[in-house]
Amino acid sequence: METVVGIEDNDDGKFEDSGLDRSSSALSSPKQISNPIVYKLVRVEGDGRLVPATDDEVMEVGDFLEYENSEMHVVADTGQSLECISIERSSSGKLRLECSEGSTEADLGKLNAKLQYIEQILQKVKEEEKQRISCGSPVHSHVNVDSQCSADKCLVTDGKVQSETPYQEIPSIASSLNYTHSNQSGSMDQCSRPSEGVMESGSSASAVHSNLKPDLSMSDGEICLDKLSIRELHELFKVTFGRETTVKDKQWLKRRIAMSLTNSCDVSATTFVIKDNKIVRKFVEESSGNMNVASLISSENMTEEEDINFKDSSAVNACGIDDKQVVSEIRLRNQNTEYGLEDMTNQKEQRAAKRIRRPTKRYIEELSENESKEHSPRLPVSNKNMELGHVSSTSHVRPARNTFSEVRTCGTRFASLGGSDVEIPCVSWIRRSRPRKDMASLMKFHPSAMSETEKLSNKLIEHSSDAVGEIPDKVFKSRMPATFHQPSSSEPEKEKQCPVIATIEPRQELRPKRADPPGHTSDDNIVTVPTAKGGMRRKHHRAWTLVEVIKLVEGVSRCGAGRWSEIKRLSFASYSYRTSVDLKDKWRNLLKASFAMTPAPSDEGINSRKHGTAPIPEKILLRVRELAEMNSQVPPNISSNKVAAGGGSVHEDRSGYL
Template sequence: METVVGIEDNDDGKFEDSGVDRSSSALSSPKQIANPIVYKLVRVEGDGRLVPATDDEVMEVGDFLEYENSEMHVVANTGQSLECISIERSSSGKLRLECKEGTAEADLGELNAKLQILQKVKEEKQRISCGSPAHSHVNIDSQCSADKFPVIDGKVQSETPCQEIPSIASSLNYTHSNQSGSIDQCSRPSEGVIESGSSASAVYSNLKPDLSMSDGEICLDKLSIRELHELFKVTFGRETTVKDKQWLKRRIAMSLTNSCDVSATTFIIKNNKIVRKFEEESSGNMNAGSLISSGNMTEEEDVNFKDSSAVNACGIEDNQVVSETRPEIGLEDENYQTGQRAAKRIRRPTKRYIEELSENESREHNPRLSISNKPMGLGHVSPTLNVRPARNAFSEVRTYGTRLDSLGGSDVQIPCVSRVRRSRPRKDIASLMVCDTVNCKFHPTSMGEAEKLSNKLLEHSSDAGSEFPDKVLKSRMPSKFHQPSSSEPVKEQCPVIGPVELRQELRPKRADPSSHTSDDNNIVTVPTAKGGMRRKHHRAWTLVEVIKLVEGVSRCGAGRWSEIKRLSFASYSYRTSVDLKDKWRNLLKASFALTPAPADEGINLRKHGTAPIPEKILLRVRELAEMNSQVPPNYSSSQLASGGGSVHGDRSGYL
């Protein structure tokens, strides 16, 4: 699945013993054997099997490696401080520096990218390896460490103080062994411990002599402030004005350790250890100082962070390689590994945090915007009443605007005003204007009570009708309201485009064009074969609407839906006469079901389940229905003893 870079260490025969190692070696091509350290590209199959990497894969990695090497060179050249040089001498040291430098100075971006990829691969591999029998322990180990990272870290720190920074070369071998060891350890602790003890000690003994920590530490200690500054500069790629020797030392040490981690790929664990050690050492010597100084050095800290992250990337890469290594055991190693993991973990967040956090933030913001508020509660009468009017009023305008939007094809809502006016011919504009005025009227009018509202609405609607010349009404109403959308060629419906979301409303604020937020009603129109658009989602009828409907029916009589539409639903572009009719039908049904119908419907059962609609209204509906059905106007009053009288009364109340 994933391509992994593996480092195979041929130098130490003992390391090869491990099954893991063998597998890797088996995979490795023969030529690799010659080199002490071999980077292998392998693919981890789903079953955990390691498969030799393809040429392409190798190439990919190869580039990276090359890049690193070049980086190393650069670093070496750039490296000015004695310390650096000394470190560089050791192969491991070189790597370290390189990583560090690369991250700090050179193409952080590129490195990071590569590192990320590598890291990903590595992670994947680890995951996979868990599944595979051979690597299962590894996985566990890594996971465990990861999970417990913090704790382990602390543990490691305390436990690993003795460790010193070995030369990178040694560390490489060592690392491999360590890693494998750690893995092994997990599976079989006892063995691992023993083994680790021997191997680890041996390695250590060998390594220590080389450079080891003493080098770093001593060197740092011996360095003058100026030298430290230089070193700092080399390390971080920038000057520092800090005069605190301890702080400088600490910084440098940390950076070195970090770099080690990174570069140490294989050594990561070890590096971690080392790092830890450094920290400890530094802490022992300068911890107090560092703490104090750290407060002042935010800037410096930041830089460090950066560096560390960069380094991390390198480290990750290395880690990746390491992961492949076979199992050697070392108690310490395990600790190291855990430590490494921990370090990894810690750092990683750092890196990603920034990116992701920013992303998240942006996302969060967006969601908010995108989230539509649909405060419409049918159940709540008062609220709806207040809200609805406004919304409704605009809805018409909105509709127009929507259409325009749809034209654009984008969901974005353009301020209705601009759209409407632009797109629409004068006539339309006029009609719109009228609508607006009407809407405005509605808006301002605050109707606390449903009745009031209904009354007012009625008035308005009637007013509008009467006020405006028939011409205007006619033109705007029938053509535009009803089918206009579908009929209106062009732009509005974009039949061709396909399902377009028409966001109708601009909500209460028509002024605020920007708020596209999905409004309560997102009406999705679906292109019909005919080319017409049809609403896809049902728009819940609001109480206000129902009231208006009832009112309209009482006023105009059932069946005169177009009239009612015109009078009472002028502002509701989305309610067609057919809708009204349908709704009325439903209301009738409901009313009869709900109320003990004295008249035709003998069912007295009440359905409480469905009663968002106030009984009052249903009652009235029923009355109206009865009235209608009973037709004879004269007769109605007498006939509908219970209903007739009440009907009138209700009606008067409403009206």
């Protein structure tokens, strides 16, 4: 699913289309495509904003898209995707593409039609653009489809940097399918920076940016950030990031600016070669690469992929669109499923090779502060359906600037490479999914793949999220040596093994009566805290919802009490945070409650007397008691055939409310 693309444009909405890729490489088949198109899945928030879809959400619809329209490639946000396809959400806020939702077929059909429509439009634009290009007319309203899968371009038109791409939508389908052309940076900003009010209208925040874009100093056909004074760099920084900076480090400033211009998160590890009016980013692919050497590599020595990109870029220039175009070449996406990890590794390697001065903590802190300010009003995002995805196979990296405060709270992370840990600034460590509404659920970690340090970091992360009111004091007291962001999917292995089941499961999001309290809706606020013995212990409380209880009861009725793992598998596949032990514990409590309940259900005070505790409908409790009594009579093991074990009454009762 790493396939992809590059459609991008600048503020003017200029497009260039090098061709639509209509191949149908599977999501799972990351083969490189010459002219792919990336459709970035986003979610439409209630206020109309677009929020980058989480991997899970992408996966949620990915299969469908692939199935229904093999030509469309939905790519989880990797920071590389440039397109946004927003899948309309139902009023419940849930993506309406869930195959498990029987009633979504119509929606799927509509979506599919829309997607196809979009494609048609793209084709048209592309053709138009080709004509324009042939005419040498630098019109600013054409489609710019980068032929390179992941190349981002920062166009400098008339000496103005236009790296910030506005949100653009196709009116006719805007209501439900937002098709966004933007470069990586623009896209990300639009989608993930609520504070900027992006995505709210065609006139995006880019206007602000574009107006402020200063001229890059040009010298001998080269754009040299180096020749800018600190003051100028500050200015550039300001217009680029929309905020002031007090950093005096020119290199740092240049790096940051370059990051923005190239929409890259690892500029720091990148050497720039500015030539022929282009900023060509050079990457050292392997640790063997020596940045000192790499920095001297000119475009002629680019890797094959880069060379292709370069040619393409040249072609664009040759068309006379703008001879001041600055093109940032970004290494083609690593198709490895462990892309994120690899990328990280590369960064580290590059860093090591180049011996680039790592941003000091101070800088990082400044970033954290500013960024958190900028993004502070983040909307909580429920991140459900984590389990749906075979998502885990891929890690996604986003540009550093899209990193969010929760991650930035930590200065660095450690990346283990070749046995040695390397400290990497968190700035370069990116979230794999869109920011969540619920700060408390910043992350969902993969317990099985979590190292002790990672766990520590998790703790710290939770620490950083004020939304979690349950953080034990000891967490605050403990000092975190380092923090990471769990790059891989947090999906427990078990869940991955039965994606089908997960998909079939009813919407987890649906929490009728007892929805999780605000700020506590996510499923991944699982945090661990150190124990006295040095081990890690889960420290997270998640109230059982009525839906969960019902599921539990149902599960018990089906499988019998005691077969928790089975119940977990069948009824809680989508509730990764509910372990079989949790089910068991809950059942225990339910039993207690049900038997504590007055024999006469008519008594209203059954649950209410337990102030604070969730009012479990007496029906449920009755059912629990019934099952309990039944179980006492019929050992669970015999009830492998639960129906038989359950007996007739069970069935009848179930139909009532389960």
